[in-house]
Amino acid sequence: MKESLKHCVNGMIDTLRGEGVLPTMALPQFRIDRPKEHDHGDFSTNAAMVMARVARMKPRDLAERMLAAMPTDQTDILRWEVAGPGFINFFVSPTRLRRQVHDILTAGPKYGFSPLGHGKKIMVEFVSANPTGPMHVGHGRGAVTGDVLCRLLHATGHQVHREYYINDAGRQIDVLGRSVLHRYRERIQGSELPQPTDFYPGEYVFDILDAIPTPLQQSLQEWLANPDQPEQETALLGAITRFAVDWVLEDIRKDLGKLDIHFDHWFSERQLHEQGGIDHALEVLRVKDLIHDGLLEKPKGGGERLQDEWETRTQPLFRATAFGDDVDRPLQKPDGQFTYFAADIAYHLNKYERGFDSLVNIWGADHGGYIKRVEAALEGLTGKKGLLHVLLVQMVNLTRNGQPVRMSKRAGNFVTLRDVVEQVGADAVRFWFLTRASASQLEFDLDLAVARSNDNPVFYVQYAHARICSIWRQMQEKGIEECPLDANALSLEVELDLIRFLDTFPETVESAAAHLEPHRIAFYLQDLAAKFHNYYNATRILEDDPKVRGGRLALCQAVRQVIANGLQLMGVNAPERM
């Protein structure tokens, strides 16, 4: 509806241009809004207000002229008016509203979809948790946010590519391998050994031990019996590290699978190194003269270790300051290895070279400090601004019955994503993660998430869907005659209101996709469920009069469809009974 009204207003503007009231030059963008106030109509536009200056007219006068250009043959708008400082308000005819129910039922599962994206290729990189241990709840929030964002982009006509960046190179991976080896030694010797300084103490390391294949175990045992062979140690450590990373990745994949989250591609950082991706990226930067040798000041933060070990030296730096970053960023460590940032530059160049029109990264809020430098690198590499959008996802605080759940790795009560999914189920986890904007911290109450009450938004929305389904069951049980679903019989103001709200669903989907804010769908569904419960409570659906009954059933079916579509976008089930 909104779109067709926009065309209508554009037509009026063209007419005024023809009459010389408005200039032919580019005009300021106008908006079509839905006023909060009922008396202000179904839609309003600020067109006359924003164009008053170029027309050299008072906003209200211009509004009158515009309305005079309203096509005479249209029937969707019942009446219109100039109001306030110069708004034009439109009142949609009830006939048009009733037709909307029909349109929703016809579109079915496709209602809310749009071709807006024109097949634009977007990559969404998300989760990308280091394969050094199980996923925690915060990773889960990023995973769900990314997955739903992908669903939204798909529904709005984008070509979406989902990618997981595996940090399978670097120190942390070595630490994992050594941790496994350490535990293996302990097991063979039957006693605890002093822990290395860099060490992962988690329980899952023992699970990895149990899974080590027999041939590798035999090699390890042979070596431990005769340990004085450095080359052998290096080779075995390499083998055990690769095995451990694969094991953890499989573990992560399983967790994501339980949330029905899947990727098109798992991109290995190690392969990026092996295939010369970093050399390639640095070469591109060098050609553009964006690398220079320089000194770096010792940073303010970073802890004691950094403060002690800092070595001021001349090293290759990326000119990040040329693109708005605070300092130039180092590309190589003292031992000659590339920095994580160097790999990230290469990875993002690789993304660009694969031909994506737009890149979206979903990061934990603790990575916020890296946005500028990665944006700077992409701009330096490609000469284009705004290719990358980084969505920061804030931390999750777990509570149980309002009390914080303490999480300490040492005490062994670390709550993993898997624990939470097993306790409350995938639907509740997915929905709950989207009950706040991603930039806001989220409190996740494990008790409330499974509570069957209206405090629990998951059940509240699912219940609305189930309630509608039960109407049809009720009809069968009572042997009530089937009647054609015909919205023309709808006349109550609450019914027209409900239709108006159903009509905003496509706009909600579009704006959620455009602003990269998947939580808007959750908010919308909560509103819709509330409106439906309200209607249901006050209005008898299964009226004796088949005409009235058919109208209300049509409306209910449309509400059910929109709830189902919204839940589908969120990856949450729409149960038929509860």
Next chain:
RNA sequence: GCGCCCGUGGCUCAACGGAUAGAGCAACGGCCUUCUAAGCCGUGGGUUGCAGGUUCGAUUCCUGCCGGGCGCGCCA
């Protein structure tokens, strides 16, 4: 010290630059011989952290403060 995010009823949060700032929780008062009361209705509660600026119009954008969180590695 610097950067990013946040600041809205007692609490948790909404509001693509629009008209009288909205929900839920909590509090109080109502609604079940009728399709799921796992629900609904009503009442009270606000100087949108503070001060400026841009605008016809600012919770929204800009600047400066104040308060909270996160980050500031040659870690990932």
